[in-house]
Amino acid sequence: MTNPLHDALVAPLADRAAPVLTDAGGATLTGAALHAATMAFAGALDDLGLRPGDRMAVQADKSPAALALYLAALTTGVVFLPLNTAYTADEVAYFVENAGAALMVGDPAKAAALAPIAARFGARFETLDGAGQGTLATAAGTAAPRTAATPRGPADLAAILYTSGTTGRSKGAMLTQSNLLSNAQVLVRAWRFTAADVLLHALPIFHTHGLFVATNVSLLSGGAMIFLPGFKAGQVIDLLPGATAMMGVPTFYTRLLDEPRFDRALTAHMRLFTSGSAPLLAETHVRFEDRTGHRILERYGMTETNMTTSNPYDGERRAGTVGPALPGVELKITDPATGAPVPRGEPGMIEVRGPNVFAGYWQMPEKTAEELRPDGFFLTGDIGTEDAEGYVTIVGRQKDLVITGGFNVYPKEIELLLDEQPGVLESAVVGVPHPDFGEAVVAVVVPAPGARPDPAALAAALAVSLAKFKQPKHIAILPELPRNTMGKVQKALLRRDLAHLFVPAKA
Numbered sequence: 001m002t003n004p005l006h007d008a009l010v011a012p013l014a015d016r017a018a019p020v021l022t023d024a025g026g027a028t029l030t031g032a033a034l035h036a037a038t039m040a041f042a043g044a045l046d047d048l049g050l051r052p053g054d055r056m057a058v059q060a061d062k063s064p065a066a067l068a069l070y071l072a073a074l075t076t077g078v079v080f081l082p083l084n085t086a087y088t089a090d091e092v093a094y095f096v097e098n099a100g101a102a103l104m105v106g107d108p109a110k111a112a113a114l115a116p117i118a119a120r121f122g123a124r125f126e127t128l129d130g131a132g133q134g135t136l137a138t139a140a141g142t143a144a145p146r147t148a149a150t151p152r153g154p155a156d157l158a159a160i161l162y163t164s165g166t167t168g169r170s171k172g173a174m175l176t177q178s179n180l181l182s183n184a185q186v187l188v189r190a191w192r193f194t195a196a197d198v199l200l201h202a203l204p205i206f207h208t209h210g211l212f213v214a215t216n217v218s219l220l221s222g223g224a225m226i227f228l229p230g231f232k233a234g235q236v237i238d239l240l241p242g243a244t245a246m247m248g249v250p251t252f253y254t255r256l257l258d259e260p261r262f263d264r265a266l267t268a269h270m271r272l273f274t275s276g277s278a279p280l281l282a283e284t285h286v287r288f289e290d291r292t293g294h295r296i297l298e299r300y301g302m303t304e305t306n307m308t309t310s311n312p313y314d315g316e317r318r319a320g321t322v323g324p325a326l327p328g329v330e331l332k333i334t335d336p337a338t339g340a341p342v343p344r345g346e347p348g349m350i351e352v353r354g355p356n357v358f359a360g361y362w363q364m365p366e367k368t369a370e371e372l373r374p375d376g377f378f379l380t381g382d383i384g385t386e387d388a389e390g391y392v393t394i395v396g397r398q399k400d401l402v403i404t405g406g407f408n409v410y411p412k413e414i415e416l417l418l419d420e421q422p423g424v425l426e427s428a429v430v431g432v433p434h435p436d437f438g439e440a441v442v443a444v445v446v447p448a449p450g451a452r453p454d455p456a457a458l459a460a461a462l463a464v465s466l467a468k469f470k471q472p473k474h475i476a477i478l479p480e481l482p483r484n485t486m487g488k489v490q491k492a493l494l495r496r497d498l499a500h501l502f503v504p505a506k507a
């Protein structure tokens, strides 16, 4: 028996004398060295008594060692559970308990807060810092390295990634060997990754985008990565000449466009820029092309489904759309109330089925049953439309739908109109409690640099093209929208901050 992910991602590294990882200072790690680090960590996990199927929660800064630890989990069959480095100890406690983690790996600087949590839930505690040092690294230095991978099958669990959980508690999405491998294979082909590619990797590796989309695709193709602890526009510009491809969230691209050095000459050698995890404004897509001559390839996916749609590599990359379903992925748009397909072009729930779709939520059978149909279609919670050529446009999250006076309002429709107004950089529309209408449509507008848009003028402009019930009952001007690390606008925060516009706060 084999271990598909180890065989595809780790084993080929053993013979690679060429660098696979380069850091910001130009220091490199060869494939053979990354392989050796992986097998050393695998040996340490054995020594700690971890068995295949045990969960390992890891809250570690991004580093080559953290990457090797992920690969060691794949190799040993230990289920990898990465945690956002911004989570507080209290938040970490939930994941360690919920997942029944056998081992918790954390930053040595947080050991005083994290070790008691591990102890409380019966997990071992080891440390690893951003420089690759800590008790786990020391253990890897003395353990007998693994010489072979633990046999695993396609349906075996490889990782549990907790959803960001903006509503209710976060859920652990169970991802199997074949979920991850099949998606990486599809993306390597779709985006033409080869051993000649150098991917500029500035995404976090606790999230599906940086961990699976970026890392797995690069490793599977036999290419190399410029592996950065985080995104800094100036540093990315300095290092871009050594890259052939870059994967980013939309904020990476808007920040690069703020830099005059980011231009056609700097990017002329680049093969591909991709964007995902949050909507890329059509305006950003156009500005990027004007500045660089490159059309950003926007794709769409989520923790539970891996990547599901992508604009084409060859063929038209349409601004404002996330492209057609990837090969092997079935996608349909349905009426959220009945589950029946809606007429083409109408908005509805995006449902997807394929080898990429997760195995369910960890120990939450009711949640799994609510979102994963018996026939294998997953209800993404995203509302979208599909055009005659299969291009999908995301209209918003179902939970962001505003129901005002009994009418459904999709925020995206209003946001697109606001974004077109002079002096508007971007906008977000949410529903807030209203005594008469249930919810009221409220818009938040971020001015373009130097501009001072007038809410009354914006309201008048919207009134020309929007039915009365869709027109915002209030337009607030804010310097910026609240975003998380993946560039997603935190509408829950906006709803909270604007909750008392129409209903007084209870004393």
Ligand code: AMP
Binding pocket: 163, 164, 208, 209, 275, 276, 277, 278, 279, 280, 298, 299, 300, 301, 302, 303, 304, 322, 380, 382, 394, 397, 486
């Ligand atoms: P996560 O599970 O954290 O990756 O979040 C997945 C969600 O991010 C999806 O359900 C979408 O709502 C959103 N998302 C991902 N990619 C895109 C995209 N290209 N455009 C718009 N929304 C996106």
